[in-house]
Amino acid sequence: MFRDWRRRRRIGKIKPGGGRALKPFRWWQLFSRHLFYLDLAARPGAPDPAAATTVAAPPSNSDPHLDAGGVQRYAVHVNWWSWDDDGNTVAELYRDGRQLSTAPVPAIFPVPGGTIEVALSELGLKRMHHVTDDGASQTLTPDPRSGEGLRARFGQHYPRASTWIGHLAVLVLIAAAAVELPQLLELITSWEVVEERMGTFESPITLPAWANITIVAVSILAGMERALTLRHHWLIDGGAIIDALDP
Incomplete structure (x- = not known):
């Protein structure tokens, strides 16, 4: 309905x-x-x-x-x-x-x-x-001149490489989420208003700023790769809540 x-x-x-x-x-x-x-x-x-x-x-x-x-x-x-x-x-x-x-x-x-x-x-x-x-x-x-068209042509000419790139993009996004989400949760629970109600969370992973920036940049490239091939999964690519609420 x-x-x-x-x-x-x-x-x-x-x-x-x-x-x-x-x-x-x-x-x-x-x-x-x-x-x-x-x-x-x-x-x-x-x-x-x-x-x-x-x-x-x-x-x-x-x-x-x-x-x-x-x-x-x-x-x-x-x-x-x-x-x-x-x-x-x-x-x-x-x-x-x-x-x-x-x-x-x-x-x-x-x-x-x-x-x-x-x-x-x-x-x-x-x-x-x-x-x-x-x-x-x-x-x-x-x-054929668009980004999606060029990516599709690459997939036709080099199907094996295209498949591996697609798999690599998924692995990058999953790995990035596994590394960044605990750190993000630690940051959020450090806020006083959250700490008072939920306590704090200590991330088992702590990376320097340059490493986090690099991971985010690589994740963006992986997300762009999936967008060029019109692949999207709510768990891997996110946006599930926005999709559900968007009329």
């Missing part, structure tokens, strides 16, 4: 797009933009679930990603520097190169035969999936 309510609420936040053209991805936008594509067969005569959120726009033949074979190309664009009035990052849905609608992230965009779900983590994307009406889910195709 809660999931259905949250889904309806997110769909209700969709706003009509202005019909502007999708800008191509540039190399200097590697860490500020996310761009993914989804090709869906056109359904002549079928109602468009996104029609109510669409602003009419002239057709465009300038988009190099268009397919003239009866296929509509949807694109989802997320710019870390694009916010709504409430300070939320905005996701944009394009169809055949024209802006169809926008919504704050996390977002759900209805498309023919299902929805596109978009969600961010602290370090990048954690969800960019097409979910069909029967529940099947698949990741959208990243733009």
